[in-house]
Amino acid sequence: MRAPELSTGAEKIDRIISRINSGDIRIPAFQRAYVWKQNQILDLLDSVIKNYPIGSVLLWSTTERLNHTRNIAGYKIPDNADEYPVNYVLDGQQRISSIYATFSDKTQQDPATASYNPNLNIFEIYYNFSSKKFIPKLK
Numbered sequence: 286m287r288a289p290e291l292s293t294g295a296e297k298i299d300r301i302i303s304r305i306n307s308g309d310i311r312i313p314a315f316q317r318a319y320v321w322k323q324n325q326i327l328d329l330l331d332s333v334i335k336n337y338p339i340g341s342v343l344l345w346s347t348t349e350r351l352n353h354t355r356n357i358a359g360y361k362i363p364d365n366a367d368e369y370p371v372n373y374v375l376d377g378q379q380r381i382s383s384i385y386a387t388f389s390d391k392t393q394q395d396p397a398t399a400s401y402n403p404n405l406n407i408f409e410i411y412y413n414f415s416s417k418k419f420i421p422k423l424k
Contacts (some may be wrong), residue, residue, distance in 0.1 A: 289361075291335065296335070296382055298388060299365070299388075300386055301381065301384065302384070302388055302389045304356060304372070305357060305381075305389070306363070306389065306391050307363070307365060307370065308362055308365035308371070309365065309369075309371065309372055310344065310355060310357075310362075310365040310371075310372045310373075310374060310375070310381070311354045311355075311357075311362055311371050311372070311373055312352055312355040312356070312357055312374050312378055312382070312424070313351050313353075313360075313373045313374070313375075313413065314351065314352075314353035314354055314355050314393050316353055316355060316374065316378050316404075317378075318340070318355075319329065319358045319359065319378070319382050319402075319403045320416040321379045321383055321401075321403075321407075322407065323407040323410070325383070326383045326387065326407060326408070327377070327411065327419050327420075327421070329380060329383055329384070330383075330419040331412065331418065331419060332409065333384075334412075334417075334419070335355045339380060340377065340380060341376070341377060342374065342376065342377030342381055343374070343375040343376035343377060343407055344372040344373065344374060344375065345372065345375050345385045347370060347371060347373070347381075348368070348369075348370045350367065351373065354373075356402070357381070357385050357386070358382035358383065358385060358395060358402075358403060358405075359383045359394055359395060359402030359403055359405055360385070360389075360392040360393060360395060361388060361393045361394070361395040365407065366420070370371075375419040386405070386408040387408050387410055398400070402404050406422070407421075409421065409422035410422065416422070
C-alpha cells in the first residue's frame with residue numbers, strides 16, 4: 286500500500302477547466318449541492334482579477350471509483366477510462382464550480398440532476414473593461 290502524500294502548488298484557471306473537461310476532476314456525491322449566489326461568484330472573480338488569494342482546493346487523487354458523483358454546478362462532466370486516477374473535490378467545490386461554470390466553453394447542462402442544479406443564469410457574467418469589474422448580464 287502506498288503511503289499518502291500531500292502535494293501543493295498553484296494551477297492556472299485554464300488548466301483547472303481543462304482538467305474538469307477531461308473528467309479528471311469530479312465532485313463526489315456526498316458533497317452538498319451548489320449553493321452560491323451570484324454576488325459570491327462576483328466576489329470570487331473580483332479576487333481573481335486582483336490577484337488575491339482565493340483559498341485552496343483539496344483533491345483526493347485515487348484510482349478507486351466512487352459509486353456516485355455529482356455534476357459541477359449543473360454541468361455534465363465526462364467519464365474517463367477506469368485505469369486513470371480521478372481527483373475528487375473534498376474542499377473548494379463552490380469556488381471550483383463557480384470558476385468552471387463562468388469560464389468554460391464546453392458546458393452542457395445535466396438534466397438528470399435538475400433538482401440539484403442552480404439557476405444557470407447566475408453564471409452569465411461579463412467583464413467590463415471600463416469599470417474593471419465583473420458584472421452580471423443585463424436582463
